[in-house]
Amino acid sequence: MVDIKKYCEKDLYELLGVQHDATESEIRKAYRKKALDCHPDKNPDNPKAAELFQELSKILEILTDKSAKSAYDKILNAKKAAKIRNQKLDSKRQKLKADLEERERNCSLNPYKAHGYSTPKTDEEILQAEIERLRKEGSLLLQEEQELMKKQLSAEKIKLENQYNSSQHKIKIKWKVNADPKLNYTEEVLKNYFKKYGDIVAIVVSSKNSSALIEFKTQDAGEMAVAYEKGNLLNPLHLEWIGEPPKKNRAQASSTISDLDFESLVLRQMRQAEERKRLIDQMMKEDTKN
DSSP, rough: OTTTTHHHHHHHHHHTTTTOOHHHHHHHHHHHHHHHHOOOTTTTTTTTHHHHHHHHHHOOOOHSSHHHHHHHHHHHHHHHHHHHHHHOOOOOHHHHHHHHHHHHHHHGGGGHHHHHOOOOOOHHHHHHHHHHHHHHHHHHHHHHHHHHHHHHHHHHHHHTTOOOOGGOOOOEEOOOOSSSOOOOOOOEEHHHHHHGOEEEEEEEEOSSEEEEEEEESHHHHHHHHHHHHOOOOOOEEEEEESSSSSOOOOOOOSSSSSHHHHHHHHHHHHHHHHHHHHHHHHHHHHHHHO
């Protein structure tokens, strides 16, 4: 048997965070938001979360079923009217009123039961009957909402598992210190080499100027840089992940870089290599003149 008191004594609309004239769409939206926050899968160590989730599910059933909602609204409106009336009574009259209502609820004073007639159902009994009906029938709307919730939780879980944290996946860059300053690497030079792969979070060059750390905003950018960037071929760069490299995303193909990406990257590198060669030849000619 459903404990009807816990539904009669609460404002179910308020618990969902909606107005009393909220539409079914608004009720479902509010339910989805609150139910996702307290879903047992997201709060495995909080027993109250499971309890609240069940309560929200029952509230959704009541407020989206026409008959159950009508029975509940009748009780809620009667409570509001009684509250207004009580506010107008002094404390003594309130006590008398409460005593009278208690006596009326007593079976011995009930004229219907005293004469062997069946007592008309109270608003609470009507609501209890509606809730029992919902329990037996099952709410298709609730099933639909919970199925959507399962899909959303699953999507959130996959997204969380695949989340890339650049601060946990740094790349170390090493090179040989060269007597020719033109063949060494500064922060600005490194940025020019690596910006083609994607957004850079940070670059830190060592005080000895023979290594650096770099963080990319995306995993793809970091993977491409490690796989393909060599820097100046007269003093090549060596790249490696610090610690374990990031795991491949489920949504990614077997290769992080498509054939089209690779072709585009190779062409860019060829153009850059030609440009570097041209600049080196130009510098050597100028050195010869001087």
